[in-house]
Amino acid sequence: MIHTFLSVLSREILLFLKKHPDFFSKKEKAREELMEHAHLPAPFKKYLTDVSEKDFLKDLELIFKLRNDAAMSLKSQPFFMALLEFFTTLLASKLDKIPVTFYLDSADKQKEFLDEILGSDTPVAEVIKQTLMTYTPQDLSQQIYELSRRAVNAPLVLIQSPREIESELKSQIRHEFLKEYPNSFPIFQTNRSLIGGMRVFVDGEVVDHSWIYRVIRFTTLTTS
Amino acid sequence: MEALLKLGIVPWNIVVYMANAGFMVAVLTFLLYKPLFRFIDERRKKISDSVHAAERYKDELDSKVKESKEEREKAETELRDEMAKLHKFVETKRAELTEEMQAARTEMLQKAQDEIDRKKASLIKDAEKEIAALMTKIILDIVRNKVPESVIKESIHDAWKQIKKTA
Numbered sequence: 063m064i065h066t067f068l069s070v071l072s073r074e075i076l077l078f079l080k081k082h083p084d085f086f087s088k089k090e091k092a093r094e095e096l097m098e099h100a101h102l103p104a105p106f107k108k109y110l111t112d113v114s115e116k117d118f119l120k121d122l123e124l125i126f127k128l129r130n131d132a133a134m135s136l137k138s139q140p141f142f143m144a145l146l147e148f149f150t151t152l153l154a155s156k157l158d159k160i161p162v163t164f165y166l167d168s169a170d171k172q173k174e175f176l177d178e179i180l181g182s183d184t185p186v187a188e189v190i191k192q193t194l195m196t197y198t199p200q201d202l203s204q205q206i207y208e209l210s211r212r213a214v215n216a217p218l219v220l221i222q223s224p225r226e227i228e229s230e231l232k233s234q235i236r237h238e239f240l241k242e243y244p245n246s247f248p249i250f251q252t253n254r255s256l257i258g259g260m261r262v263f264v265d266g267e268v269v270d271h272s273w274i275y276r277v278i279r280f281t282t283l284t285t286s
Numbered sequence: 287m288e289a290l291l292k293l294g295i296v297p298w299n300i301v302v303y304m305a306n307a308g309f310m311v312a313v314l315t316f317l318l319y320k321p322l323f324r325f326i327d328e329r330r331k332k333i334s335d336s337v338h339a340a341e342r343y344k345d346e347l348d349s350k351v352k353e354s355k356e357e358r359e360k361a362e363t364e365l366r367d368e369m370a371k372l373h374k375f376v377e378t379k380r381a382e383l384t385e386e387m388q389a390a391r392t393e394m395l396q397k398a399q400d401e402i403d404r405k406k407a408s409l410i411k412d413a414e415k416e417i418a419a420l421m422t423k424i425i426l427d428i429v430r431n432k433v434p435e436s437v438i439k440e441s442i443h444d445a446w447k448q449i450k451k452t453a
Contacts, residue, residue, distance in 0.1 A: 223442045225435070231446060238450065257429050258438045260445035269452065271445035273429055281421040 063193050063205050068125050068145075070189040074102060075110065086115035101184035103152055109144035136213040146213050146245045149206045150236075153190065154247065156180060157199055158232035162252075169195065203249040216246040217265035222253040222272070 078100050079085055085096060090111060097107040113121070121141035128134060136142045159179050164172060176191040177183075193202070210216035219239050221227070227235070227250055239248050243264075253261070258273035287297060 223445075224438055225442065227442055228439075231443060235446060238453075242453070257426070258433065258441035258445075260442055260449065262449055269449055271448050273441065274426070277422055277425045277429065281418040281425065284418075284421070 063197055063202060064209060065129050067186075067189055067193065068128070070185050071102075071106065071145075072122065072125050074100075074185055075106070078102070078110075085110075086118070101182075101186065103148050103186065105144040105147040105152070109140060113140060136209070137215075139213065142209070142213045143245070146206075146210055150210065150240060150245055150247050153206075154236055155233055156190075157194070157202065158229040158236070158250075160194065160199065162226045165198065199250070203247060206247045207249060210245050210247050214245045217243055218263065219243065219246050219248040219265075220251060220263040221248050222251045222256060222261040222263075224252070224254050224256040224258055224272075226252055 082096055085093065088096070093111045097111055100107060100110075102110070110118075117140065121139060124134070124136075124139060125141065128136075156179055160175075164175060167175070172195050173191065176194055180187050180191060197205075207216070207218060211218070221235060232250060236248055239246050256272035256274050257277075259271045259276070261272045261275070262269045290297060
């Protein structure tokens, strides 16, 4: 998923730079003005505004190398930080809006729904739509989490609930965890055995507010 | 004289009789009385000696009895002392044995009590586990099947609020 996205994204960036060959020689303000017309997500616009030509070429090299070198270090690489910001904020907010029933719908209905929530038909948006239709939220979450682990050593944040959490609450939860663990990507799971409440794992540590935990704790306390 | 004669007593006869009697006395004295007296004296002496011997023997016997009595008393005293020592030893041993038995008894009782306590605790724990399992089953059955969906969804929000508070 990430490689496809990176291919399309780098193609878009290169096409943009082809249109503006003197982009890197411009001042920051001029770059910002040019970026307003680019069909790129906000974190990448900011990245291109700030990056030097030399660093950009380095990052581009890294993007091409990434496909062949899965163990390559991504720590403190500006492009990947922008990529992570995109995944953990913009994409995550879209991902949270997808209901469970989405994957039971027909491809047309899925496309219709994604057009509605993404509201764009740029190549980057299209590849995102395609990715969301092809992969489950669990697969996407896992891949994004692995990227965040490699780039910023973000903790694994796993949130279990007995029913699908509403998108608004998911956004709130993401927001809170992003404040505490920048660039982390909370993974939401439905676990009906919890019965009620919520259970949160942060890198192996559990904060359990599930009903099943309370029932077991209650029965243990009353009999001991 | 005549009177004597009238009575048929002849005076010469009296003399003869008297001489005869004297003779008889003399003969008897020499032949009977002297040996008899000598025999009697010897016998008396013998008896006296025997009496003396008997007295001596009696004294010896008394002495022996006394000695024996002393020895017996001494032996009795020794025996009494020995008995007292033995009694004391027996008492000491009895006390030691009683103490050992008491300690063994206490230990056995303690072990038995420990075993009872352990068994009791195990039984109570098993019972508690069973009760806990049963309670869990009942509560879970109620919570799983009788709680409305809206309450479950609300619980997710409540849980998040609590997590935020405790964070």
